[in-house]
Amino acid sequence: MEGETEEELRTRTERKVKKAAQLLFFRQHRIPGVKGWELKKALGDDYVEVIGVLNSALDKLGMEVKRISEEGGGEGKEKRAERDRFMIVLKSPVIEKASGERIDNVAMLSATLAYIISKQGKASRKAVEDFLSAKFPKQRIYFALDRYIKQGYVGEADKVLYIGWRARAEVDRKALLDLILGA
Amino acid sequence: MKNYRIPSKQMKFGELFRLLNFCRTIQTEGTDPFDLDVKKFLETLKRYHKTKKWKSLDDLLLDAEAIAELAKIIELQGKWIKERSSSFYIDPVLLELKLKMLEPQQLATAFFNSWHPIIAMDRITPQRLQEGLAYWNALLPFGERNDEFPFPSAIESAFGVEDLIELNILSKTEFDDSIKAVFNDLEARGRIEYHDFIYGDAFETSVKKAYLTSYLVNEGKAELDINPLEEEVFISPSNNANVNAKADHAQGRSIPVSLSYEDWLRWKGKQKRN
Numbered sequence: 001m002e003g004e005t006e007e008e009l010r011t012r013t014e015r016k017v018k019k020a021a022q023l024l025f026f027r028q029h030r031i032p033g034v035k036g037w038e039l040k041k042a043l044g045d046d047y048v049e050v051i052g053v054l055n056s057a058l059d060k061l062g063m064e065v066k067r068i069s070e071e072g073g074g075e076g077k078e079k080r081a082e083r084d085r086f087m088i089v090l091k092s093p094v095i096e097k098a099s100g101e102r103i104d105n106v107a108m109l110s111a112t113l114a115y116i117i118s119k120q121g122k123a124s125r126k127a128v129e130d131f132l133s134a135k136f137p138k139q140r141i142y143f144a145l146d147r148y149i150k151q152g153y154v155g156e157a158d159k160v161l162y163i164g165w166r167a168r169a170e171v172d173r174k175a176l177l178d179l180i181l182g183a
Numbered sequence: 184m185k186n187y188r189i190p191s192k193q194m195k196f197g198e199l200f201r202l203l204n205f206c207r208t209i210q211t212e213g214t215d216p217f218d219l220d221v222k223k224f225l226e227t228l229k230r231y232h233k234t235k236k237w238k239s240l241d242d243l244l245l246d247a248e249a250i251a252e253l254a255k256i257i258e259l260q261g262k263w264i265k266e267r268s269s270s271f272y273i274d275p276v277l278l279e280l281k282l283k284m285l286e287p288q289q290l291a292t293a294f295f296n297s298w299h300p301i302i303a304m305d306r307i308t309p310q311r312l313q314e315g316l317a318y319w320n321a322l323l324p325f326g327e328r329n330d331e332f333p334f335p336s337a338i339e340s341a342f343g344v345e346d347l348i349e350l351n352i353l354s355k356t357e358f359d360d361s362i363k364a365v366f367n368d369l370e371a372r373g374r375i376e377y378h379d380f381i382y383g384d385a386f387e388t389s390v391k392k393a394y395l396t397s398y399l400v401n402e403g404k405a406e407l408d409i410n411p412l413e414e415e416v417f418i419s420p421s422n423n424a425n426v427n428a429k430a431d432h433a434q435g436r437s438i439p440v441s442l443s444y445e446d447w448l449r450w451k452g453k454q455k456r457n
Contacts, residue, residue: 025302025303025304026303026304026305026306027303027304027305032301032303033301033303063302066299087301087303088301088302088303089299089300089301089302090299090300090302091299092299093295093296093297093298093299103287103288103291104287104291106290106291106294106295107287107288107290107291107294108287109294110290110291110293110294111282111290113294114278114282114293115278115279115282118273118274118275118278118279119275131279131282134283135283135287138441139441166301169299169301170298170299170300170301171294171297171298171299172297172298172299173297175296175297176293176294176297177273177278179292179293179296179297180278180281180282180285180290180293181273181277181278181281183281183285183289183292183293
């Protein structure tokens with residue numbers, strides 16, 4: 001802003017960064033994270049820069065702001081950012097256990113995601129069920145897949161499963177495949 | 184495919200139609216788009232141009248359609264190359280094989296090592312509590328909101344045994360004898376895994392036995408013991424079988440146990456191996 005001293009600018013930025021942290025840490029919707037347009041409304045036009053400052057602060061704590069793009073849309077960079085979802089994730093998978101999930105449920109999720117990724121991001125639900133049934137009983141598979149869909153790890157449309165918003169945010173898909181192939 | 188009005192010409196366009204069909208198959212079934220020889224397709228089209236001297240509207244429409252289909256295949260070829268050159272591309276067959284070989288523990292470890300969980304917290308703020316209170320105050324008593332929770336409409340029930348007996352489709356003694364035979368079998372075998380009890384040499388008789396067994400459970404003559412973690416269901420004759428246990432089960436619960444032909448085949452295979 002014109003006529004603003006360096007001190008005033010710093011205070012204003014700090015205030016914005018705090019607000020951004022509150023918006024991103026505390027859940028406001030069913031799905032965690034905040035849309036770009038919401039950040040713009042709360043922080044102003046320079047919200048992407050504010051997120052950049054917050055990101056460097058989070059970096060010291062092993063966290064980062066992740067930007068998840070929605071599918072499709074050929075509009076400009078700015079418009080796309082407004083539609084994107086911003087959320088805070090752990091930067092590196094360093095902690096031993098961050099979930100109370102049973103090991104076999106995690107194994108099924110891991111295999112499901114890897115299978116879908118290998119099929120260029122889409123696979124019929126039946127194909128996934130048949131694949132998992134080599135190691136798990138059918139009833140457990142139906143239940144587990146429904147749960148992954150509810151949790152957002154997997155999406156479903158017309159009996160076709162795809163990678164859900166949560167897996168796109170939380171799972172480093174390339175690392176997952178590399179780890180599976182290297183195991 | 185569009186119908187062109189000149190049947191005699193359709194015969195001549197045989198090769199072109201075959202190529203058009205092939206293009207559509209690639210698009211719908213997702214087969215390798217490089218199976219189509221683009222150069223040969225264009226040469227064929229060129230040959231038709233030279234020899235037939237396309238003039239009519241139908242000819243031109245067919246020509247345009249051929250070019251459009253070819254363009255779609257070339258687009259698919261571009262995507263195909265992009266996918267394969269991306270770092271995400273891994274031969275699905277290889278990955279499937281690897282996934283089948285890995286232990287659940289290894290799969291879970293791979294997941295955890297590539298997992299960056301979202302950090303999000305829920306907190307009820309004083310303002311939100313106030314909003315909740317305002318909502319509560321504005322809410323009509325439950326009794327006055329019946330329309331929001333309508334009772335499910337009564338479902339017309341299927342034919343029961345009594346109906347079948349009444350229609351002379353089934354005799355009461357025949358049905359009672361069948362139930363008794365199943366009960367005697369259960370008593371003789373004692374506590375047993377449900378599917379081992381139900382399944383027999385033929386799938387049809389297995390389904391019939393499952394149907395009759397449901398009556399035993401319903402009447403309290405047999406008990407089901409379910410272990411949800413291990414996915415096991417055991418059946419045993421009830422200790423109160425001689426008492427009129429039906430009364431105790433009047434408010435019982437429904438327990439769905441799935442039977443399928445594939446499951447029965449697997450069971451049979453297992454029996455043979457043993």
